[in-house]
Amino acid sequence: MSTRTKGGPLVSHTDQVLSRAVTFQFALDPTEDQRSLFAKCAGARRFAFNHHLARVKENLDQRAAEKDLPVGPRLPGISWSWVSFVNEMNAWKNGQLDSSPVNDDGTRGLAWRHEVPGDVFECASVDVARALKNWSDSKRGARKGASVGFPRFAAKGRTTPSFRLRNKATPGETQSIRFTDPSHLRLPKIGPVRVFGPTRRVRRMIDLGRFHIYSATITKRGGRWICSLSGVAAKFHHERRHPKDRHVTLVGIDRGVTSLAVCADAEGNLLAAFEGVNELRRAHEQLVRAQKTLARATPGSKGRARAKARLNKLHRRVANRRCHHAHQVTSWVMKNCTSVVLEDLNVTGMVKNHRLARSISDAAMGELGRQILYQAPWYGVEVALADRFFASSKICSGCGAKKDRLDLSTRVYDCAHCGLMIDRDHNAAVNLARWKPAANVST
Template identity: 50%
Template sequence: MRVMPLVDEVRVDTDAVLMSHTGVPLTRPTTFRFTLDVNSDQHQKLMSYAGSFRLAYNHQIGRVKANLAQRAAEKTYGIADADLTPALSWSKVSFINHMNAWKNGQDPTSPVNDDGTRGLSWRAEVSADVFETASVNAAQALANWKTSKTATRAGKPVGFPRFKSKHKSIPVFRLRAKYSEGTTSPVRPTGPKSIRFPKLGELTVRQGTKQLRRMLAKGRFRVYAAAFRYEHGRWLVSITGVAAQFHPQRRTTTGRHRPRAGVDLGVKTLAVVADEHGRVLDTIEGVKALQHAQARLKLAGQRYSRTKSNSTGRVKAARRLGKIHRRVKALRAAVLHQLTTQLAQGYTSVTVEDLNAAGMVRNRRLARAVSDAAFGELRRQLEYKCSWYGTDLVIADRWYPSSKTCSGCGTVKADLSLSERTYSCTVCGLVLDRDVNAAINLAKYAPNFKKSQPHLVVA
């Protein structure tokens, strides 16, 4: 599942660098995640917010689609470009303005109610921000499609935004925290296990709010938004914002005695860390609990598929499946965080493979140890954590043959099958664990590597 960064164009105080009460700049994008404990009224309310978000998003995508179709049809009739139905503006601001006019009954296309009034009759029951953030998301999705089509965007091609389906899309919505400096955040903890949100009021959370509470009190965190999602039968909220920089001592690599490190993600172990001299610095074991949970997940999935639809057994099996799913997800997230923190804090420089390159042949080795979705997440975490701790992050070129190269003499094998767990060099006689060999090569990686670089290649 891809997590969209929650960045809004319409933000408060974006141009000024925010400061904590003691003058530390707030430059560290940070997210606090909580699981909500809601009663059925609150659940209904959150669901209606998510429904409004979906409605607003689909409305925006729909009107752009209709506009594009209209113009395309007119073109086929031979209408001159100047006489075509004008193209809609896709800017976030124009989307927000249209949405407000449409739901408030001031747009020619606003819905008409039975009593003759115009606009969404129930609009006041939902925070206006839900409609606005949905509009921002729709504009962003369209912008992604446009830049992807014109090839100005890296990564996988992005399709034209799809409508959100009531049954297939995960219920989500977002509220922004708009407040000026020196005032209290509208999103704030009100107790050890409760958080207040704009318009929704106080909601109970399962995790402690102490850290968030303290950081807000000292001005060391500024809230931008709260993103809600309903997944596996529970509501989750991510509170995003910027936090104060770490103390300078934590942001420098001086005094860090560990050298440049190459990291290879493997099968037997989650990751192997080595230096350019061929020393293994660390082997990070995969978590047994994760493997165990994954095995249980498979079983629960099989059991679920054997139940009849609409049966009590299916409901029970689904509940069990959901529970194990959540555990696997949580364990996987914990493992990744541990690994990336260890790397970013421990070394002066960290080199990893380019896992994200679009169209890259999937690295099957890793598929079992870490899920495919974790590729991007690992990279994302390393990026921000390395910047937190002042560590250099080097992403090896996607053509760099870290596995096929002999870390002893530099010979590159033309072929190395995935089943070969040991690298044995026919030129210098080096015999080394495959993952260790790859990690050493990554540690040796020079950022100016060229694909055309002369290598001795042996078959």
């Protein structure tokens, strides 16, 4: 049986401590019936999300209007906690509230509520509560990052169809989300759904008690239904966490467009270079063409829907390849380095640049940084971020002289002081490996 010390990590039926948040993704191959059920669930998720949002908005608007009134009773605010949202949704759809819908035959409650798993409504309630919390935290300055607006209503056609189901069983019990055989994932109330691709690794981890599924998110992306299994996993085995023969010195990783990544140490040795995302440049041409077709199509026509589907599919393919390339670099870094220095790229700012080719490669760089940052603790790799004003490309790694400007098209760094000629990215990686945080600069 599983145990969970209060506030502590989950322990599996084989006594493994599960503390590492992990997500596995699979493309699904649902039957026709399952497809329409998926669409219905995504609709129910949207419906529940909008239900709460409308409730909150009405309450906020009324209270704002009452502000100007001199005296008198005030409308109380409603609780925004996810628990109260879940309870309200359940009572409302089961016909227990005054505001519950009344059907033609006189019965109360949401008529189609039993057609989809109840958990879809509950997870949607949790999601909208979180979105509202993000907005209010952001408004009062309690949230890092870009400011978050008031949640938008989930409009059909504009929102990505998606819904989540939870696995409420604890480790050791029969799981409501489980693999029934190598190619079928069973989802609560939906039944076994065919899965594409190998599942051996995740099934083995579950059998050994090294992975426990918390939830499955089903999303339609680029015309295909994708399942993300989120859960907690055990730490890697010691040998995997601490591979032998790793570089003990700092390794600088220069992320770029021509090369996805170049890794070098402070002595100037080139350790690894990973090809740029050429494939993505080729995909770029296809993207531009698909975009043009879409722009020319008549609004509301079948041709437009087809053009849109094609564009979505291409975008999806680009994103998948980008992720794949980044994974190759990340896995090299985890196996071969103990501490690395990356440039702190302002990726959010860069992606706002609307030129397609640029944003594709920027996104690849951003994805690489994201992977290195989340995997580093798994392998005990230390990551330092050089501030974005550190001119890693402009400094000469031979003598330390700094160029005033260096065009992106200049591929070879050619030093006017010491005569060093070195590949631009290699030079930048060496500089990153030598980077020291400035003591006098506060973050």
